[in-house]
Amino acid sequence: MKHLLFTFFCLWLQNIVCAQPNIIPKPSHTLLAKGEWTMKEKTKISTPKDATWSHVGDMLASQLSRATGMKITKVKEKADIDFAVSNDESLGEEGYKLSCTSKGVVIQARTAKGAFYGMQTLLQMLPAEVFSPAIVSGVKWSVPLATITDIPRYSYRGLMLDVGRHFMPVEFVKKYIDLIALHKQNQFHWHLTDDQGWRIEIKKYPQLTTIGSNRSETMKGHYTEAKYDGKPYGGFYTQDQIKEIVKYAADRFVNVIPEIEMPGHALAALAAYPNLGNNPDKIYKVGTKWGVYSEVFMPREETLQFLENVLSEVIELFPGKYIHIGGDECPKTQWKESRFAQELIKKQNLKDEHGLQSYVIRRIDKFITAKGRRMIGWDEILEGGLSPNATVMSWQGIQGAITAAKENHDVIMTPTTHMYFDYYQADAKTQPLAIGGFVDIAKTYSFEPTPQVLSQEQGKHILGVQGNAWTEYMSTPAYVEYMVFPRAVAVAEVGWTSKENKNFDDFDRRLQIHKKRLDYLGVNYYGAPINSKFEYVWPLKK
Structure with missing residues (x-):
């Protein structure tokens, strides 16, 4: 009898588990009831009068109408889907509460941003076909009866896209932002300059794009093979295009963080303005x-003024809180061999070349702070002493994060061990060419952003987590999608869902349904079904 009861209990528990909606990232609290609410032809949406809230309602109406073929409209009175302002302070800026009863859906939040995330959850509670760009017939558009209360674990949840190595078209950048928003992430880190290309128009220095955005050829195969294609390559974003993308992101509650590399990764800028380097006469x-590359900016006053002028235009284009200045992988050889650099080290009472790097970073930090913004740098900015207002992006493991947090600096976690999507995600023999390493989705999902060695107070400086897409080997949008997704989906849950609510087996179960949504969105993720709309153009590693 006991065995029979245990069997019935397991079957009951299995049904409860299976009934859980396949929402990614997993909500904080979900309470299900029997039954469902079904959309009908005359389904209506209401929002508060505020324009931003109204915009959220418009986006929902548009998506529902496009997929269902119904004429979903907005009304001023109470409707089938109601957005409402909540007075619950525990929801914070990004939390929401979604209630679905037999009468309809109510999404409550303190801000329109929270309402937007509630909207994303509602869409995921509907059949996957709701993400179709065209009408899908024969679908029952039902939502399970449930009450969901959801608050993100971390305030910073992002993805990075490097366009310095391979330029990505505007429409793809927008799609990337759409996918960030879909997964309740709020930061798009846009890596715009590097040795291999300068991708942002700066009106004061036009040669940054007329010269700096173009290279004579590109490596083919792995960088260890030292082979080149012999084809000129270029591309950059005009300031009007930058504004267009920033507005597009803001409409989806995504902040865009520009990265302008300094003092290293400067070769494209030096090609345009050689006077900023160690040898002004060099071509x-x-x-x-x-x-x-060993070529870096020489920290003369002229160079520092150039960097400040560039950042002035960048700050005008990007209204968000953060400006990323790189600060990573800056070789010191040229500074060691430069009479000017050595004299500057003595003049400023700096210990060594690491101190000189800190001198540059501190100067830029002071400038950015005076403009009302916050500076982010890779964890090499710890070398020579951390700048007063800097936020550290910890990529070389977690030690940089620990050091910075203990010094009361904010930190964004993005270690190569878990968050680098230019690493292989499966057997390299079966995969597109990558830089090396191995990070599969389970490894990404397993990451715990807050190091255990930090005290509770120090742990508050861990702002969140970010996945990175370096594009040396990602030459097309389809290639980027293949390398980034679905690992980026795991990053979203790491950033949003509480540690206690995370379970990889459960995540993987929900991911299988979520992949159907990505199919409708035309995402060329790893493991996607072969479809003619995808561009399989990469070279497979033999």
Whole structure:
């Protein structure tokens, strides 16, 4: 009898588990009831009068109408889907509460941003076909009866896209932002300059794009093979295009963080303005090989003024809180061999060349702070002493994060061990060419952003987590999608869902349904079914 009861209990428990809606990232609390609410032809949406809230309602109405073929409209009175302002302070800026009863759906939040995330959850509670760009017939558009209360674990949840190595068209950048928003992430880190290309128009310095955005050829195969394609390569974003993308992101509650590299990764800029380098008479050329170049900015006053002028235009284009200045992988050889650099080290009472790097970073930090913004740098900015207002992006493991947090600096976690999507995600023999390493989705999902060695107070400086897409080997949008997704989906749950609510087996179960949504969205993720709309153009590693 006991065995029979245990069997019935297991079957009951299995039914409860299976009934859970396949929402990614997993909500904080979900309470299900029997039954469902079904959309009908005359389904209506209401929002508060505020324009931003109204915009959220418009986006929902548009998506529902496009997929269902119904004429979903907005009304001023109470409707089938109601957005409402909540007074619950525990929801914070990004939390929401979604209630679905037999009468309809109510999404409550303190801000329109929270309402937007509630909208994303509602869409995921509907059949996957709701993400179709065209009408899908024969679908019952039902939502399970449930009450969901959801608050993100971390305030910073992002993805990075490097366009310095391979330029990505505006429409793809927008799609990337759409996918960030779909997964309740709020930061798009846009890596715009590097040795191999300068991708942002700066009106005061036009040669940054007329010269710096173009390289004579590109490496083909792995960088260790030192082979080149012999084809000129270029591309950059005009300031009007930048504004268009920033507005597009803001409409989806995504902040865009520009990265302008300094004092290293400067070769493209030096090709345009050689007077900023160690040898003004040298003919610099935009980098054609992958890796780190020894050419760096020489910290003369002229160079620092150039960097401040560039950042002034960048700050005008990007209204968000953060400006990323790189600060990573800056070789010190040229500074060691430069009489000017050595004299500057003595004049400023700096310990060594690491101190000189800190001198540059501190100067830029002071400038950015005076503009009302916050500076982010890779964890090398710890070398020589951390700048007063800097936020550290910890990529070389977690030690940089620990050091920075203990010094009361904010930190964004993005270690190569878990968050680098230019690493292989399966057997390299079966995969597109990548830089090396191995990070599969389970490894990404397993990451715990807050190091255990930090005290509770120090742990508050861990702002969140970010996945990175370096594009040395990702030459097309389809290639980027293949390398980034679905690992980026795991990053979203790491950033949003509480540690206690995370379970990889459960995540993987929900991911299988979520992949159907990505199919409708035309995402060329790893493991996607072969479809003619995808561009399988990469070279497979033999």
